[in-house]
Amino acid sequence: MTSGRRGRLNKQWLWVGLYALTMAIIPNVLANNYYMKMLIVLAINTIIVIGLNLLMGYAGQVSLGHAAFYGIGAYSSAIMTTKYGMSAWLGIVAAILVGGLVAYLIAIPALRLKGHYLAMATLGFAEIVHILFIELREITGGTDGLYGVPAPSIAGFAFDTPQRLYVLVWMVLVICLVMALNIAKSRVGRALRAVHGSEIAAASMGVDTAKYKIQVFVLSGILACVGGSLYASMAGYVSSESFTLTVSITLVTMAVCGGMGNVWGAVIGASTLTIMQEYLKSYNDYNLVIFGAILILAMVFMPQGIYGAFSDLAKKLKHRLQAIPETAGEQHAAS
Amino acid sequence: MPLLEVENLRKQFGGLMAVDDVSFRVHRDQIKALIGPNGAGKTTLFNALTGVDKPTSGKVLFDGADITGKRAHEVAEIGIARTFQNTQIFANMNVLENVMVGRHCQTKSGIFSCMLGLPSVRREDLESEERAYSLLTLVGLEKKAKSSSDDLPVGERHLLEIARALATEPKLILLDEPAAGLNNEETSRLSDTIYRIRGNGVTVLLVEHDMGLVMEISDEVVVLNFGKKIAEGPPLLIQQDEQVIQAYLGQEIEHA
Amino acid sequence: MQFDQLLQFIISGITSGSIYALIALGFTLIYNSTQVINLAQGEFVVYGGLIAVSLYAGAGLPLFAAVLLSIIIVTLIGVVFERLAIRPLINHSIMTLIIVTVGASILFKNIAMIIWGRDPLTIPAFSGDDPIMFFGASIIPQSIWVFGITMVTVVLLQLFYKKTITGKAMKACSINQTAAKLMGINSSSIVLLSFALSAAFGAIAGVLIAPISMVSYSMGGFLGLKGFAGAVLGGLGNPIGAVVGGILLGILESLSIGFIASGYKDAVAFLILLLVLFLRPSGILGARIKEKV
Amino acid sequence: MKKWIALMLVLSLAIFAIGCQKATKQQTTDTTGDTKEPYKIGAVVSATGPAGPLGEPEKKTLEMIVEQINKDGGVDGHQIELFIEDDESNPTNATTAVSKLIDEKGVIAIIGGTTTPSTLAMKPETAKVKVPHIAMAAGIKVTEAPNEWIFRTAQSDAIAVQKVIDYLSKTLKVKKFAILHDSNAFGQSGATELQGRAPGAGMEVVGVESYKTEDTDLTAQLTKIKGSGAEVVVVWGTNPSPAIAAKNMKQLNMTIPFVGSHGIANKSFITLAGTAADGVVFPAAKILVPASAAGEQKDAIDKFIADYTAKYAEGPNSFAGHAYDAIHILVQALEKAGSDNEALRDAIQETQGFNGISGIFNYGADDHDGLKTSDMIMVEIKDGKWTEKK
DSSP, X not given: OHHHHHHHHHXXXXXXXXXXXXXXXXXXXXXXXXXXXXXXXXXXXXXXXXHHHIIIIITOOOOSOHHHHHHHHHHHHHHHHHTTOOOHHHHHHHHXXXXXXXXXHHHHHHTTSOXXXXXXXXXXXXXXXXXXXXXXXXXXXXXXXXXXXXXXXXXXXXXXXXXXXXXXXXXXXXXXXXXXXXXXXXXXXXXXXXXXXXXXXXXXXXXXXXXXXXXXHHHHHHHHHHHHHHHXXXXXXXXXXXXXXXXXXXXXXXXXXXXXXXXXXXXHHHHHHHHHHHXXXXXXXXXXXXXHHHXXXXXXXXXXXXXHHXXXXXXXXXXXXXXXXXXXXHHXXXX | OOSEEEEEEEEEETTEEEEEEEEEEEOTTOEEEXXXXXXXXXXXXXXXXXXXXXXSEEEEEETTEEOTTOOHHHHHHHTEEEOXXXXXXXXXXXXXXHHHHHGGGGOOOOHHHHHHTOHHHHHHHHHHHHHHHHHHHHHTOGGGTTSBGGGOOHHHHHHHHHHHHHHTOOSEEEEESTTTTOOHHHHHHHHHHHHHHHHTTOEEEEEOSOHXXXXXXXXXXXXXXXXXXXXXXXXXXXHHOHHHHHHHHHHHHHHO | OOHHXXXXXXXXXXXXXXXXXXXXHHHHHHHHXXXXXXXXXXXXXXHHHHHHHIIIIISOOOXXXXXXXXXXXXXXXXXXXXXXXXGGGTTSOHHHXXXXXXXXXXXXXHHHHHHHOSSOBOOOOTTOSOOEEETTEEEOHHHHHHHHHHHHHHHHHHHHHHHSHHHHHHHHHHHOHHHHHHTTOOHHHHHHHHHHHHHHHHHHXXXXXXXXXXXXXXXXXXXXXXXXXXXXXXXXXXXXXXXXXXXXXXXXXXXXXXXXXGGGHHHHHHHXXXXXXXXXXXXXXXXXOOOOO | OHHHHHHHHHHHHHHHHHHHHHHHHHHHHOOOOOSSXXXXXXXXXXXXXXXXXXXXXXXXHHHXXXXXXXXXXXXXXXXXXXXXXXXXXOHHHHHHHHHIIXXXXXXXXXXXXXXXXXXXXXXXXXXXXXXXXXXXXXXXXXXXXXXXXXXXXXXXXXXXXXXXXXXXXXXXXXXXXXXXXXXXXXXXXXXXXXXXXXXXXXXXXXXXXXXXXXXXXXXXXXXXXXXTTOSEEEEEOOTTHHHHHHHHHXXXXXXSOXXXXXXGOSHHHHHHHGGGGTTOEEEEEGGGSGGGSOHHHHHHHHHHHHHHHHHHSSOOOHHHHHHHHHHHHHHHHHHHHOSOHHHHHHHHHTOOSEEOSSOEEOOBTTBSSOOOGXXXXXXXXXXXXXXXXX
């Protein structure tokens, strides 16, 4: 039995390796700034959605406010580098610290709320943050935003082109993915899923539900901040318009479409939707009409998300394959 | 010293006194039953004991220590585990993982070591898995270890909850109507399981409607009616208690 | 601050608040029957307004006919939406259904953009633009329409819940769906009815605000957000709570313009909303959520 | 069953959309045989999202003008191939759109964006790869240094604001005014500039109130302004909010003058505000009152209005004018210097006396805005019509 478990784990790391390899090969095939930028955006979305999936898919706590953390990460980096002349690395550290602290402070009261009340609270929080981005002009540059955010560099090597920055983003992405997978299959991952399954039963098993809810909220907030910080380095420019409610909802949509409660679901959801959104842009005014329709259909036909649909399909195929020898034999006899 | 002492416990919801001044003791290695007509306050009492609800007044002592008003997860860590009348299975996990959640109190890895996948985490995980597996064997669910817990029939859900509660390695286990939804054969297997649990040194307090089972396995019975304790004693005495008969008869007349 | 100024702030707040309240009512109905937050609720408002504009200015119908017909059309849209997208998923997770409503809101919004264009449109006020003075504060007749119809709607809804069999069934469904099903209540037709009614409420809000604030294809998200906030503030699931929450939100915004700073009005309103939730996790008039074990 | 119906509905919708797409593509590629390589030009506009009403006419204008130029034989025999990207009013999209245009499509110059945040997001991108960039956004920071590669055709907020300040202090001769502005980039930039310039003209800003673009009622803000002792209220935003403000002022019986921004320089404002629009004064390009222009500029404006109206069955607004100016300035420079980026940039910078819709452009090494306050006029709405206010 334990050997079976080992086998499964190894297979999982095989997937991680394949994924990391693919993500590393793509830039060699599609080497232009545009594709690189889209790939960076895709990777950033993936990082954020992985966090969101831990929060929503595993622990069952809805957040409609992750654009706020995305923005806090981006603004922290931008402010630290452009206003205080710190290095981009310190910007990222600042983003993590500020974002983590804010997430912690909001999590304590907010996670006492349930379901849609929690959704509203996170949404309200994100709206407040968005307004602060606009109104605190001294710090945030108001609606003009902040520009001239430098790219990080190591010993003279600056990650200042999309190609170079992608290397950094790729590393962060793989690290986040591995960490998320580790959490998912661990004691903490089970505790999170228990909180989702039944909060009372989880508590009765000794799971400190409040603690884990706060931890996972802070973790997902930090991942969004990291994403924001990388975004600031890529764009060199930060403005409040990039962190609206629409962005929060898009992130949640990615998590749900990919498949909740599975880290790979987050990867699939973020990648598919990012590519699809960009591709559909060529349809101009019809772009979002098609996107909306696809979204509805995706949910109608794959209510468990893409990952859920495919794992169901795989299971069915497996059953079929196991059943084939007998039925095939019968068919031969009949003919 | 008794394992569990309940002293003058009260729980009030608005104007309703759901548990009213109840006191009783559970001794080590006992199987004690808590019975009473519907709405007598049994589950409320369980909730108050396990920290799901805060008691309005009164005291709960466990192993001599005051645990009144402790939160549910703290109560579990101290050594009281429970099952639920409306089963609270983690439907998003398979059967084995459900039991592994029960190992939570007995393991330590925090979020950082889990994130990094440290060797200690892996060791702990394997240990939990093995222990969970043997508990599933105890309740007879080992064949379903990898199935989705959401597909289990009601009776097996109760068994799974028992295995999960045992995984916390409690000194006292509270079973809330474990026989609900079981057929006769399953019920008799359940009573074997309960004996085995006690055999492993775990004290049992159960709420149950199946009087046959209660009278068969319990050492002592506490009877609640309208939140008040109306009788306590060995099964044979309880069966003859005038007040108890009244309480149950009264209910039957109401129902008819 | 002078009294008439304060009164004007409160009247301004009630004007916007009544609109939020009507939208919040729509949220409440769908929430009660499905536990779903319909993020396309704001689009019903937009369609109500825009279709009325087309019927009035485009097809040349009399104002009241245009308004009425628009409400009917939007109700039908709500019905079709429920049949095609909600019905097949009714037993799936609430998050899945919410994403369906997200998809619907994107779809509706951009179809509206293609049909009606990007510029805001308007219809004339129901009974003129001449303001009415009220203790030194002024109010336009359309605002009275908004407030009045909101009140009438909530009263009718209460009567419907209390006096009619369908209404009672609807209420039963909101309290306990399984039990209602066991009692022989056809919960799927209740869900359909709730979508129809909440589309109608949205459309009513749309035709009422078209003369005051104009309608454009893009305003649905914003209105939906305010309606949702109002519904949560009042306590999800309670129609009276929705109205109280919506109007309170409007007043909060307008008072924070008066006493704090207009740039922060939404921030202040949301901050108070958060504080209310932290103190009363189920809103002002919401029932306490209690898990039964 | 219902699932399949829904699927079919959407599939047909998708096929329909693809059809439309093909149709428009055919339009742009339907050119007569030529030997020279086409010039590829990219544009980023906010055709959808909150800034859609501004970006859409820009897009239409660009398409129309490029079609005209190609029909007339192109630029020195080069056809123009135009690629337009919609940033959905989101600066994140603008940065990727610029890369798409430059790296994938290989454009030699960029026009856009519509909004200041989008343009500011694009600015470092075009500068990095040294592609000439003509912006259509008004924010002052757009052409602030470093501005080697960026020019613009929209009147900078500085000009529009100066026009308003002059009007307030010289024509109306008031001492105190209040500002009501949108909290978006357009409104915030205008408000900041107004506050900065008021003291220099001997005026005091007695109230600054803001609103969100979607707000349904502005009486609360106006009530506060009413109590502030302002002699004029300056409303800085785009439709529909200024129209709501005009109506709300009437409701509150506020008789002080309403001075708008160039954001309401379109018919929509008059339609929405109805009689409340009467007497509203705002700065605008001369396209609103073509009679205010003279000579060649007037001819250009007249022709543009005629062409645009003929093609789209509606009149162009001043945002359409920004696009007209941008594409024409670019084409002139291409004719002069060809497609080499340095040469093209220098040629744009040397643009002198170009008769555009928004004014007569004179770029220079220190001036990438090219317009003066005299290129704008103050317009008053009288009986639903625009007239020049002198």
